[in-house]
Amino acid sequence: MDEAAARAAIVAACRQLNALGINQGTSGNISLRLGSRILISPSAVPYEEMQPGQVAAMPLAPGASDWEGPAKPSTEWRLHRDILLNRPEMGAVVHAHPPHCTALAIARRPIPSCHYMVAVFGGSDVRCAPYATFGTEELARHALRALDGRSACLLANHGMIVCGQSLKRAMWLAVELEALARQYWLSLMIGGPVLLSEADIAATAERLAGYGV
Numbered sequence: 001m002d003e004a005a006a007r008a009a010i011v012a013a014c015r016q017l018n019a020l021g022i023n024q025g026t027s028g029n030i031s032l033r034l035g036s037r038i039l040i041s042p043s044a045v046p047y048e049e050m051q052p053g054q055v056a057a058m059p060l061a062p063g064a065s066d067w068e069g070p071a072k073p074s075t076e077w078r079l080h081r082d083i084l085l086n087r088p089e090m091g092a093v094v095h096a097h098p099p100h101c102t103a104l105a106i107a108r109r110p111i112p113s114c115h116y117m118v119a120v121f122g123g124s125d126v127r128c129a130p131y132a133t134f135g136t137e138e139l140a141r142h143a144l145r146a147l148d149g150r151s152a153c154l155l156a157n158h159g160m161i162v163c164g165q166s167l168k169r170a171m172w173l174a175v176e177l178e179a180l181a182r183q184y185w186l187s188l189m190i191g192g193p194v195l196l197s198e199a200d201i202a203a204t205a206e207r208l209a210g211y212g213v
Contacts, residue, residue: 042071
């Protein structure tokens with residue numbers, strides 16, 4: 001994907017987040033790895049007004065904070081930069097505030113092995129990272145720890161974040177995570193889930209290898 005296509009893809013994905021009900025307003029943000037840089041959605045620009053030229057570019061380097069573009073990068077740029085720096089197999093990061101993921105994050109409740117699809121996120125649960133103020137290095141550190149061996153986590157009193165080898169996969173995972181959170185939340189209304197075992201999840205992970213977009 002060249003830079004023009006990558007910028008257009010970020011704008012389209014931002015609009016898709018809200019259309020799917022995965023996000024609201026401008027609270028979400030999306031980034032893409034592009035060689036030695038990242039492209040990241042701009043701060044506080046309504047998605048319906050966002051243009052590819054407003055997507056910010058930043059160096060993908062430790063401690064880098066400079067950026068290029070007519071609009072500032074998302075306030076969560078540290079989160080995106082540090083995930084893409086520390087997870088070289090990942091090409092895109094999606095952060096949003098879906099209702100059910102966020103409700104669980106507000107309760108600081110991880111998603112356990114309530115459904116076999118938890119395995120697509122790389123383990124037997126989706127962890128909830130401790131709380132830290134948005135946009136801070138502390139939040140990025142918490143998220144990195146919660147994402148160890150995973151492609152998704154909840155952020156306490158905040159929302160969720162997913163990463164994928166491509167933007168298409170990251171968006172697919174975002175939808176799957178909110179569906180899983182809703183299913184878990186509903187099960188709590190009727191007495192709580194019966195959890196799958198570690199062996200169940202391992203068997204599912206083996207069968208799901210390569211599954212998804």
